[in-house]
Amino acid sequence: MKVDVFGDKALPKILLIHPSVADGRCFEPLYPHLKEYCLIVPTLNGHNIEDDSVYNSAKEEAQQILSFLLSNGITEFHCMCAESLGCVVAWEILISRKLQISKTVFDGAPFARFNAAIRILNYWLTIYLVHQCRKHPDKLKSIDETYPQVGDSMKQVLAHYSKQTVKNIISDAMKGIKTVPNAVYSSDNLIVMYGSKDSYIRGLKFFENADYPFTPMIQDGYAHCTFILNETENFCKIITG
Numbered sequence: 001m002k003v004d005v006f007g008d009k010a011l012p013k014i015l016l017i018h019p020s021v022a023d024g025r026c027f028e029p030l031y032p033h034l035k036e037y038c039l040i041v042p043t044l045n046g047h048n049i050e051d052d053s054v055y056n057s058a059k060e061e062a063q064q065i066l067s068f069l070l071s072n073g074i075t076e077f078h079c080m081c082a083e084s085l086g087c088v089v090a091w092e093i094l095i096s097r098k099l100q101i102s103k104t105v106f107d108g109a110p111f112a113r114f115n116a117a118i119r120i121l122n123y124w125l126t127i128y129l130v131h132q133c134r135k136h137p138d139k140l141k142s143i144d145e146t147y148p149q150v151g152d153s154m155k156q157v158l159a160h161y162s163k164q165t166v167k168n169i170i171s172d173a174m175k176g177i178k179t180v181p182n183a184v185y186s187s188d189n190l191i192v193m194y195g196s197k198d199s200y201i202r203g204l205k206f207f208e209n210a211d212y213p214f215t216p217m218i219q220d221g222y223a224h225c226t227f228i229l230n231e232t233e234n235f236c237k238i239i240t241g
Contacts (some may be wrong), residue, residue, distance in 0.1 A: 001064045002048050006031065007038040015093075015101075016041045017065075019084030019108070019225055020169050023047045024081075025153040029229060033236035039080065040069070044089065046165035049156050054073040054163040058085075058172045061090030070098065079239045081105040083225045084200070094190075103189040103199050105239050108225045111203035113176030126158075135161035144239065147162045149229050156178045161226065177206060184212035191215045191238065195222030 004024055014037045016027045024041040031039065042065050046055030055061070069075065080101045082090035087109035094104055114122075132140055137155045144151035163195050184190055184207075194201040207214045217238070219227040228235045 001045055001053070001061070001068070002050075003065070003068050004041045004043070005038065006041065007035070009035060009038050009074075011038040013038045013040060013074065013076065014068075015065075015077050015090075017080070017082035017086030017090050018042075018044065018047070018160050019086050020047075020173065021154050021158050021204040022083075022150065023153060023157050024050070026147075026150045029149050029232050030236055033233055034240065035173070037240070040072040040074070041067070043208065044086075046161065046169070047157050047197040049160045052162075053219040054162055055168050057168060058088040059092050061089045066093060066096060066098055076100045077102065079103045079105060081239045082107070082109075083228065084108045084110055085169060087111070087175050088177065094188065095180055101188070103191070103239070104112060105191045105193065107193045107235075108195070108198055108200050108227060109192060109203045109206075109210070110173040110200050111177045113199055114174040119170050119174045122174060125164060125206040126129070126166050126170070127163065130158055147225065147228060147229060179206070179210040182212065188213075189215075191217055193217040193219065193227070193238075195224060195227055196220045197222060200224060 014034060016039060017023055018026050024043040027041055039239065042054055044061050045053035077099060079088055080093065089104040090104065090106065093099065133155045137159065140155060143154055147154055192204065192207055194204065196218050204216055
């Protein structure tokens with residue numbers, strides 16, 4: 001796993017965990033607004049275009065992030081912020097209770113359960129996009145239109161995916177998350193954010209049904225993980241406030 005550290009380590013720290021079909025570069029638009037923080041940005045296995053690693057599971061990714069942090073004496077964070085698949089990894093970090101995190105922000109958390117047919121459909125759709133990115137990346141205009149600031153890097157990651165990585169991502173992102181008693185405390189200051197057009201918005205029921213303390217935040221008119229790029233300064237105010 002690759003982990004980048006930006007800024008003075010003496011500054012308050014923010015942990016940023018990227019979604020699938022992306023890598024640590026997806027957070028670059030945020031950096032100008034977070035100069036007063038030390039940013040720790042992992043690139044999950046299977047997403048680093050410079051190696052042949054495979055994404056196996058959120059639990060394994062969380063363990064590797066924790067290993068890096070603890071071995072470097074980093075245990076306190078102003079905020080842990082994660083998007084989509086990254087939320088599943090961040091969830092494992094949160095419930096491990098090995099770090100002191102003042103605030104956690106989940107954007108587009110894929111905590112809703114989708115049936116087998118939808119998971120299979122998404123697997124083959126993703127495999128199709130992988131092949132398209134390898135052969136005709138310029139034709140995938142929908143990615144550039146939806147995520148214009150980071151479309152190029154997203155297509156690079158997509159083209160780099162292995163079938164095993166795709167299979168494991170689909171499993172983690174679409175099978176739902178098991179509830180754990182007392183996994184979230186009020187002191188976690190958990191914010192769960194979705195765009196109103198995000199199909200994963202059903203994940204709110206996960207937190208409600210588990211009776212976890214959290215603050216829902218619905219961004220009207222936005223699709224999956226698009227608020228962060230269209231309202232970058234406002235998003236940064238949420239994670240730093």
